[in-house]
Amino acid sequence: MHKHEVRGHGTVDDTQHLSALERIHGPLPQLMIGDIVMIRHKKSLVRKFLRKVTESYWDHTALIIFTKNPEKGYSSNIIAEAIQYQAFDAWRRGVEVHKMDRYLNDPDRYDVGVKRCMNVSNELRDHVRAFTLMNVDAPYYRLPLADLALASISRTIRKFVLKRQRFTCSGLIQKAYWNAAPWERRHMFAFRDLGDSPIELQELVSPADIAKSDACEWIWNRH
Amino acid sequence: MDAARYTDRSEAIRNLRVADIIMTRTKHANWLLRGIRKMSHSYWNHSALVFEVIRQKDQEPEVLIVEALDKGIEIHRLHSYLNEKDFDIGVKRVPGITDEERERILGFFLDKIDTPYDYTRLFGYMLNRIVLKLANVKVRDMIAQRIINIDNFVCSSFTQRAFYLGVAPEKRDRVMFKENAGTNFLYQMEFITPGDIAKSKTAEWLYNPHD
Structure with missing residues (x-):
């Protein structure tokens, strides 16, 4: 041994x-449904620009929707994530369901961390999961390579780009918690400043916002 | 062919359960899908399984399906097949599946997510057909043993494996879709088409029956 x-x-x-x-x-x-998986792509130029622009170690997020249960026959945690595979529209996918192992088993290409929203009931976690599943196949907002490249060298352009860039991966997580929570508790699950309207909040929240947010705590590989 | 339990699609969707079988026909099919229909003498070219039914108050439920597509085992919304201009769908159900067995079938789905699609098997099916036509010789056993990768799936072999592994061991004979006595086990499990599932008496039609 x-x-x-x-x-x-x-x-x-x-x-x-x-x-x-x-x-x-x-x-x-031990992970729970609704835990937030933070992902860093090590070999993607677009993601590199995104990290620089948002000043974060992380560039992608996913949500745990099934936790592994070998007794029931599955030994990997299952995530839902909004993915952009390629720059071309025809190849862009959207919200998909995958095994978390695809990231955990490839340290040359990815790093992974996990955050958790505390004091969340199992009922709310189930609602988060249901909302996420209902968004499977929802399309992805493009991460524009040229805009991100320019934004990484200019503060003015950075402000402009971040003001209008929508992040599907983190937006999905924000929407899931915002819509699953009772209205009087929604502010507890806002991953960026409440200066935004709820609609802006759900569209514009970035992986960096979730990584830096106090609404969820690091439980694995903090950055 | 027996009549379906529901004649209205919405009613069928409202009554879906995990592990119900969704048969699909692509209306503007490419050569491959047309080939699958022709080869299996069937109206249908694809099969998927109900993964989860999310019920909502006063609304049609949101249905998620699991299916073997070109990128492997994936989960999608049934919604993508409800566009009548592009697809026709049918629904079948294997009777006598207990809640515990449905849970095991769901576990199988989750275990197989991201498993690759078995393109070599499609090549094998075509090879079998070509050799049968040219030389009147069936090479299916050779294909089953040497070409098929049993770790990967096509849509119908995924459906068959889910039921075989999901039900109690003593019920496994009752969930085989290829019912021809005398065929070997590997052939029954792996050399299966959407047409075999459509024609099988193992599952009953809930909606839109077609062979």
């Missing part, structure tokens, strides 16, 4: 069941 020192988590007897990123950052805690 192998013994490994896992950062921050002492000695783990057998890390063979761990994903590649868990071997680096330590085992994932």
Whole structure:
């Protein structure tokens, strides 16, 4: 049996069941439906510009919609995410459901962190999941390479771009919590300043806003 | 062919349950989809399964389906098939599935998300047809053993595997869609088309029956 020192988590007897990123950052805690997965793409130019413009380590977000349950036959956490695969319209997808392992097992291309909205009932988590599933196949707003490239070198252009750029991946998460929460608690799940109207808030929130927000806490690989 | 339980599509959708089978026919089909219909002598060219039904007050439920598409096992909204200009849909249900078995079938869906599509199998189906036509020799056993990748799926083999692994072991014989006695197990499980599912008495029609 192998013994490994896992950062921050002492000695783990057998890390063979761990994903590649868990071997680096330590085992994932028990995840819950509605946990927010932060993702960094290491080999994407568009994402690099996006990180620079939003001043964040992270450039993409996803939501846990099923937590792994080997007894029921599935051993990976399942995420919903809004994806832009390519720059061309015809190849752009939208909200999709995938295994979280696709990110956890490829440390050369991705880094992953997890945040959690605390004091959330299971009922609200189920509503978040239902809202997210009802948005499967919703289209993706384009991340414009040229605008982001210019914004990364000019503060003026950066303000202009960020003012109007919609982020589907993080917008999906904001909308899911905003719509699932009872109206009197919605302000607790606003991931950016409430200076925005609710509609603006749901459209314009970025992965960086979620990463920096106090509305959810880091539970794994804080950045 | 037995009559369907529902004649109205909305009524059928309101009564969908996890693991119900959605048969689809693409109206402006490309050569591949037309080939699948021709090869299987069927009206249908694709099958998917109900993954989740989200019921809403006073509204038609939102239905999610799981299906093997070109990128692999994916989840989509049934909504994408409800455009009558582009698609026709039918619904079948395997009777006698318990809630516990539906849970196991759902677990199978979640375990197989992102599993790649088995393009070699499509090539095998075509090869079988060509050799049968040219030399009147069936090469399906050779294809089943050497070409089919049983770790990957086409739409109908995904449907078959979900039921086979989802039901209690003693019920597995009752959820095979290819009912020809004497065919080998691998052939029954893997060499299956949407037409086999459409024609099978293993599942009953809920809406829009067609062979």
